Amino acid sequence: MMEQKTDKQIDAELASFFEAAKDNQHIPSAGFMDAVLKDAIDQHDRCQRPTTKVTTNVFANILRNIGGWPAASAMTACVCIGLYAGYYAPDTMNYFSSAAITNETINDDSIYYDNASLALDIETLFQEG
């Protein structure tokens, strides 16, 4: 009856075969290598992915994100008006706001006495430009 071999015995028996197989590596032909390289080039040309432009310029990125120069111009104008209103026109704005309030109140018959001051206010407003 045949003895059952241990794993070590089997490994020892097969070791020389595996070593021979490792030494006998399959060397690819030049034709094969060329064909695979050609595939690589063709494949890259065929489906060259649309590379997302990586812009390192922060300003350019912001400009693109907000919608380009037209949007940037409009936004700049709004910002300038806002700044102007904030820094230079609080008194004038008061005239506007009080005029608006008074305008609403003149429709109310109970407050006729305020018309004179409203006229004065408007006149002052025009004088001040």
Add this chain to the structure above:
Amino acid sequence: MAYDAMGDVHDDALMVLYANGDQQAAQSLLFRHAPRVLALSKRLLWDAVEAEDVAQEAMLKLWKIAPSWRQGEAKVSTWLYRVTSNLCTDRLRKKRGTNLDDIPEPADDSPSVESQLILTNRATALEQAMHELPERQRLAVTLRHIDELPNPEIAQIMEISVDAVESLIARGKRSLATLLLGQKEKLGLE
């Protein structure tokens, strides 16, 4: 053709470079992996022409996946071995399904084999014996003992557990030992 000029660059980086149009990176990937892919497919298919087809197909899949390659998720070599083994399995299944006569005959005692059974042809004898193993055993033994991959990586390639890999290798080696036993004398091993 230039040799792997980017020998110190990691495979993941080469994939990115290739995706960005660097042909040098393609060459490096080619020289690193194509020979191993071809060797594996030859061992599994035992047909040089078909093995080249499979290897070329596996490499083409690599080129295709390069733009969406996720760095750090899998080793390029592991991925390629998996793709190659799957392609080989498909081919072997098709062969089985169509024409069994196309499968090469296993080694016999014919004079042509007799002349091969010399010391320098142990590799051939092993290949012939390997061809008689079931596909999964053949793949596991090849990856472990010829490509010298660790069992966990083989498990990844074959998508099975490490225990299952060990079992396949052990059974494969037992079968090989039995198959090669009668040839030891002819191969100058006794």
